[in-house]
Amino acid sequence: MVERNSEPSVQDRAGRPFPVSWDQFHRDCRALTWRLNEVGPFHAVIAITRGGLVPAAIVARELGLRVIDTVCVASYDHDKQGDLKVLKGISEQTAKLGGGTGKGLLIVDDLVDTGKTGRLVRELLPDAHFATVYAKPQGRPLVDTYITEVSQDTWIFFPWDTALSFQPPIRDGAA
């Protein structure tokens, strides 16, 4: 399948596709929280937008945390990584809770891939605890706690980016 600009589609470039359902994602977030519960307590959760918003909500609920802030970062346009932009940092109030270095703050993202996003946020908050649901090998050393590791050539399809669709039978060429 080829897109308008003759470049392969996200699906074609995906390497190993790893589709994640809402149900699976919720379970993985709860598994992540079990681990985080042993590391905390934390003063606040910081979601790396946008992908980190969903796990941050679930983790915050499970840990009983009500102070939730965001670091708004953009890097990928579909599956192509461009320049990293910090569109918004944490509030002064949240920064104070973390003593300026992020101590006692919990940063949450959906995944770490090359580690570019995680590295940037770590530079902003070096003493914060960084948790992701999924991790690829290149970015894994940056993460303090994660649940599932996938290979570097895997593309994770999150439930908020996907919809149910017909799949051809395996014998007719389905992946």
Ligand SMILES: O=P(O)(O)OC[C@H]1O[C@H](OP(=O)(O)OP(=O)(O)O)[C@H](O)[C@@H]1O
């Ligand atoms: O380790 P890296 O190679 O930096 O990739 C990981 C980041 O990429 C995705 O975010 P993206 O920038 O696509 O934005 P989104 O969260 O708004 O989808 C994902 O949510 C991580 O934040």
Ligand SMILES: O=c1[nH]c(=O)c2nc[nH]c2[nH]1
């Ligand atoms: O939906 C996504 N799946 C991924 O595997 C990935 N890696 C970086 N950014 C990503 N976004």
Ligand SMILES: [Mg+2]
């Ligand atoms: Mg993201």
